[in-house]
Amino acid sequence: MSYDFLDTLDLGGPQEGAGIGTWLTTTSGESVTVNTPIDGSVIGEVKLASLTEYEQVVAAAQEAFIKWREVPAPARGEVIRKLGEAFRAKKGELGALISLEMGKIRAEGEGEVQECIDIFDFAVGLSRQLYGLTMHSERPKHRMYEQWHPIGLVGIITAFNFPMAVWAWNAAIAAVCGDAMIWKPSLKTPLCAIAIQKIVDEVFAEAGHPGVMTTIVGKDADVGETMINDKRLPLISATGSCRMGRHVGTAVAQRLGRSLLELGGNNAIIVDESADPEMVVRGALFGAVGTAGQRCTSTRRLMLHRSMFDEVVERMAKAYATVPIGDPLAEGTLMGPLIDEDSVKQYSAAIETAVAQGGTVVAGGNVLDRPGTYVEPTIIASETRLEISHHETFAPILYITPWDRLEDAIADQNDADQGLSSAIFTNNIRNAERFLCASGSDCGIANVNIGTSGAEIGGAFGGEKDTGGGREAGSDSWKAYMRRQTCTINYGSELPLAQGISFG
Numbered sequence: 001m002s003y004d005f006l007d008t009l010d011l012g013g014p015q016e017g018a019g020i021g022t023w024l025t026t027t028s029g030e031s032v033t034v035n036t037p038i039d040g041s042v043i044g045e046v047k048l049a050s051l052t053e054y055e056q057v058v059a060a061a062q063e064a065f066i067k068w069r070e071v072p073a074p075a076r077g078e079v080i081r082k083l084g085e086a087f088r089a090k091k092g093e094l095g096a097l098i099s100l101e102m103g104k105i106r107a108e109g110e111g112e113v114q115e116c117i118d119i120f121d122f123a124v125g126l127s128r129q130l131y132g133l134t135m136h137s138e139r140p141k142h143r144m145y146e147q148w149h150p151i152g153l154v155g156i157i158t159a160f161n162f163p164m165a166v167w168a169w170n171a172a173i174a175a176v177c178g179d180a181m182i183w184k185p186s187l188k189t190p191l192c193a194i195a196i197q198k199i200v201d202e203v204f205a206e207a208g209h210p211g212v213m214t215t216i217v218g219k220d221a222d223v224g225e226t227m228i229n230d231k232r233l234p235l236i237s238a239t240g241s242c243r244m245g246r247h248v249g250t251a252v253a254q255r256l257g258r259s260l261l262e263l264g265g266n267n268a269i270i271v272d273e274s275a276d277p278e279m280v281v282r283g284a285l286f287g288a289v290g291t292a293g294q295r296c297t298s299t300r301r302l303m304l305h306r307s308m309f310d311e312v313v314e315r316m317a318k319a320y321a322t323v324p325i326g327d328p329l330a331e332g333t334l335m336g337p338l339i340d341e342d343s344v345k346q347y348s349a350a351i352e353t354a355v356a357q358g359g360t361v362v363a364g365g366n367v368l369d370r371p372g373t374y375v376e377p378t379i380i381a382s383e384t385r386l387e388i389s390h391h392e393t394f395a396p397i398l399y400i401t402p403w404d405r406l407e408d409a410i411a412d413q414n415d416a417d418q419g420l421s422s423a424i425f426t427n428n429i430r431n432a433e434r435f436l437c438a439s440g441s442d443c444g445i446a447n448v449n450i451g452t453s454g455a456e457i458g459g460a461f462g463g464e465k466d467t468g469g470g471r472e473a474g475s476d477s478w479k480a481y482m483r484r485q486t487c488t489i490n491y492g493s494e495l496p497l498a499q500g501i502s503f504g
């Protein structure tokens with residue numbers, strides 16, 4: 001297979017004369033082979049960095065930070081605006097590369113690049129809005145305010161499923177905040193990272209600030225471990241499994257660093273008796289089948305009011321049977337492959353367990369007999385909740401159960417280790433508000449008449465409990481990337497003490 005769009009993206013190896021803004025020759029002697037999940041064929045070989053290169057990258061980022069933090073924030077925003085333009089110019093090619101390396105369909109690949117562009121735009125505006133509060137001092141002729149300064153070097157660790165957008169959420173915000181950063185992408189999707197870094201290199205070299213955004217392709221065991229334990233990186237922003245997040249969070253806490261964690265989800269949609277069944281089917285289909293169920297926001301559970309159960313299950317099963325599965329780059333495909341064989345094994349094991357626990361497969365359930373890692377999107381129905389539905393399987397498996405009382409449905413939806421995304425489909429305003437109130441959904445994201453996935457960048461993205469508590473992207477998530485300073489100024493000629501203390 002030839003992939004013409006790769007010609008437009010510069011994915012070549014190191015240049016001569018390593019320095020800031022160039023690619024280093026690696027000394028590890030190891031490399032990772034990149035296979036496309038489309039048919040398993042090899043699409044690249046990427047040399048892995050060792051700790052020697054890690055030191056060089058940190059040194060480059062430190063040097064870049066010293067200069068970058070002095071640049072006025074709106075001028076930093078101007079560089080991000082140019083980065084956004086560069087992404088716009090290559091949106092199709094970058095989207096196709098995501099499909100090729102990760103397996104999501106073209107529309108979703110391009111959607112992910114659009115998500116990068118959106119956060120760049122957001123960051124440009126934000127660069128003029130890094131506001132601090134002012135306070136009234138209790139002392140006469142005193143003034144108090146708080147200001148925000150760049151935190152320093154940010155370590156960004158990302159997963160395979162959003163090989164560009166999650167980097168962009170972090171990188172765009174960190175950059176306008178005045179930080180420099182080191183990105184360690186998933187070893188399953190290093191080509192996406194290289195394509196991005198090549199664009200970044202050009203934009204930042206032209207701006208005179210090479211080294212603000214750097215990438216290191218290395219193993220968790222050496223580069224990853226060193227990053228999370230490195231005091232020179234005051235903030236580690238990590239996206240991935242709950243197991244990974246627990247490890248990262250513990251290591252960073254041990255050195256009293258800051259971590260921003262965006263981990264797994266076990267996201268449910270609740271459907272009440274007033275909901276529009278057509279909207280439910282469309283919302284649940286995108287939520288559960290989109291990205292082949294490999295989003296942290298993917299819909300894992302569909303909880304139907306008993307009066308809706310038969311109708312919605314039947315409609316869902318029909319919709320699932322017609323999902324075109326195949327090459328994610330081909331026109332008309334709705335579901336591409338899973339990322340690798342290991343994911344296929346987990347998919348099969350989860351279905352087997354679900355059936356053993358009393359679940360009925362009402363759609364899908366099979367691995368496709370063809371090259372690549374293709375499976376059928378699967379629905380498993382049961383009268384009561386299956387134990388397996390407490391676990392996040394990164395695959396298109398949807399568990400459906402009926403409910404009679406909204407209270408029970410909300411309690412059941414909250415009965416998950418993770419707390420990322422949640423949704424209710426209803427036309428009943430009382431039920432909607434019941435779901436959104438303090439004793440309703442316990443997740444970081446709660447939607448009404450929208451599925452659990454596909455959040456916009458303008459909101460803060462993340463969740464509670466085992467999801468890790470971090471918030472990335474929009475709203476005031478930028479505060480995680482800066483340090484806060486409270487300043488008190490005495491413009492009088494007396495020295496009154498706070499709390500009215502008289503001292504000597």
Ligand code: UN1
Pocket residue numbers: 115161162166239294295296297452453454455456
């Ligand atoms: C993820 O799966 O890690 O809300 C991120 C969504 C996307 C981001 C998902 N905007 O589904």
